Amino acid sequence: xxxLGAVFRPQLPPERxxxxxxxxxxSGLEQLWLWEDCxxxxxxxxxxxxxxxxxxxxxxxxxxxxxLRNVAITAMEVASxxxxxxxxxIVGVGHGVQDWMGQVGARVESPVTLxxxxxxxxxxxxxxxxxxxxxxxxxxxxVALDWPPAEAVPVFAGATGPRSLRLAGEAADxxxxxxxxxxxxxxxxRRLVDEGRESAGRNDPHQVVVYLxxxxxxxxxxxxxAELADEGxxxxxxxxxxxxxxxxxxxxxxxxxxxxxxxxxxxTGDEPDPEGFVRFVAEEVRPLVS
Numbered sequence: 068x069x070x071l072g073a074v075f076r077p078q079l080p081p082e083r084x085x086x087x088x089x090x091x092x093x094s095g096l097e098q099l100w101l102w103e104d105c106x107x108x109x110x111x112x113x114x115x116x117x118x119x120x121x122x123x124x125x126x127x128x129x130x131x132x133x134x135l136r137n138v139a140i141t142a143m144e145v146a147s148x149x150x151x152x153x154x155x156x157i158v159g160v161g162h163g164v165q166d167w168m169g170q171v172g173a174r175v176e177s178p179v180t181l182x183x184x185x186x187x188x189x190x191x192x193x194x195x196x197x198x199x200x201x202x203x204x205x206x207x208x209x210v211a212l213d214w215p216p217a218e219a220v221p222v223f224a225g226a227t228g229p230r231s232l233r234l235a236g237e238a239a240d241x242x243x244x245x246x247x248x249x250x251x252x253x254x255x256x257r258r259l260v261d262e263g264r265e266s267a268g269r270n271d272p273h274q275v276v277v278y279l280x281x282x283x284x285x286x287x288x289x290x291x292x293a294e295l296a297d298e299g300x301x302x303x304x305x306x307x308x309x310x311x312x313x314x315x316x317x318x319x320x321x322x323x324x325x326x327x328x329x330x331x332x333x334x335t336g337d338e339p340d341p342e343g344f345v346r347f348v349a350e351e352v353r354p355l356v357s
Contacts, residue, residue, distance in 0.1 A: 069319065069356055070329035072098030072127065073348045074278065075117075077107035078336045084113055085120050090342055092121035094349035098157070100127035100278075100331050105167040111144045118152040125155050127331070129243045129276065130225040132163025133185045134173035139210055142192035149216040159243045159276075160185060161225030175204060179230050186224060186238040193220045223276065232256050236263025241274035246333045247298065249305045250325040253277055257326035277327040280307035281315050282335050283347055290335045312347065316355035323356075330356075 073096060075087050084101075091099040099117060103110030110128040117126045131141060141160065148156040162182060168174040175181050184205035191198050195215035198207045221240035226232045227247075235242040242260050244253060257275060264273060282291045287309035295301045308318035319330045332352070334344045 069323040069327070070097050071319065071348065071353050071356055072096060072100055072125075072329065072331040073345050074100045074102070074331055074333045075113075075341070076334060076336060076338075077102050077104045079341060081108050081113060083341065084117055087341060087345060088117040088120045088124070088126075090345050091349070092124045094346055095353070096124055096345060096349040097353075098125045098127055098329065098331065099345075100129050100157075102129065103131055105132075105164070105170070111148070114156060114158075115148060115151075118148065118155055123155075125157055126152075127157035127276070128159060129157075129223070129278075129331075130159035130161040130163075132168065132173075133160050133181055134163055134168045134175055134178075135171065138185050138188045138205055139192065139207065142189055142212055145189075145220060145222075146193060146212050146214055146216050149218075149220050150214055153217065157221075157223065159223035159225050159241075160189065161243070162231070177203070179234060180204065182224065182231065183234055183238055186222060186234075190222050190238070190240075193222065221274070223274070226256070226260075229259055232259035233263035233266070236260035236265075236269070236273065237267040238263075239273075240271070241276060244275065244277045244327075246278035246280040247300055247303065247306065248277055249303060250321045251305075253322055253325035253327050274328045275326055276329040276331060277322050278331050278333045279315075279318060279322060280335065281318070281332045282307075282309045282338070283311060283315065283344070284339070290337060294335045294337075312351035312355055315352050319352070319356050 101113045162178040181204040184202040197211035223241040224235040224239035225243040226235045291309040
């Protein structure tokens with residue numbers, strides 16, 4: 068069955084998160100995802116709070132920008148979330164928006180090299196290994212977690228370009244695709260991920276998570292068009308969906324048929340009723356998605 072979720076967008080102030088996390092939990096939503104967008108809200112702090120305010124919904128962070136975070140700190144944070152809330156946290160890492168990385172003095176010459184080194188070290192630390200590495204960007208000297216996760220923790224990678232998608236297949240346990248990815252883009256991404264998996268000799272499961280920009284209500288089509296235009300995506304065919312639960316469910320099914328295991332519905336930045344959007348996803352769309 069296709070997993071379904073919704074995004075708490077960081078255009079909302081962080082104090083809105085508690086009510087939405089509790090609503091997601093009570094409504095039966097499977098996953099609630101958060102973003103660490105500069106310079107809005109921290110991904111780990113909001114994830115920890117959302118997990119503490121809820122009982123069953125899984126909380127995703129998509130994604131933590133690796134240039135901002137030492138890999139040992141990320142490993143400590145992820146391990147702590149999984150020790151406190153076993154099996155409920157889903158964490159992705161990625162390049163981050165390069166302009167933002169430049170603003171904080173963290174932009175690197177080779178983002179792909181950094182992500183490769185980071186994924187290798189992060190996954191090893193979360194497995195409880197003692198790690199020493201002298202990479203171009205990642206350097207660890209005899210580092211091990213005192214409190215590694217009690218069970219295996221999948222690490223997701225956000226990716227868009229061919230090199231990053233192949234790397235996700237090689238070195239991550241899952242891939243996160245942006246809402247700028249139509250069904251054909253999901254098929255292409257899945258092929259590239261599988262190429263990476265084949266080159267690394269991997270045959271373990273690899274989950275693909277895709278965001279889907281969605282709007283419902285009387286002004287849904289206008290809000291969707293405006294957001295796509297703002298993102299420079301107005302000319303991309305078959306991107307996003309506006310309409311009732313049936314229309315949204317069909318768009319979810321198209322992405323699932325293209326290779327998505329999980330579809331996360333992303334409201335527009337000007338969504339007038341974030342709580343209503345969560346209810347819409349959980350109570351109206353979910354029953355229509357197989």
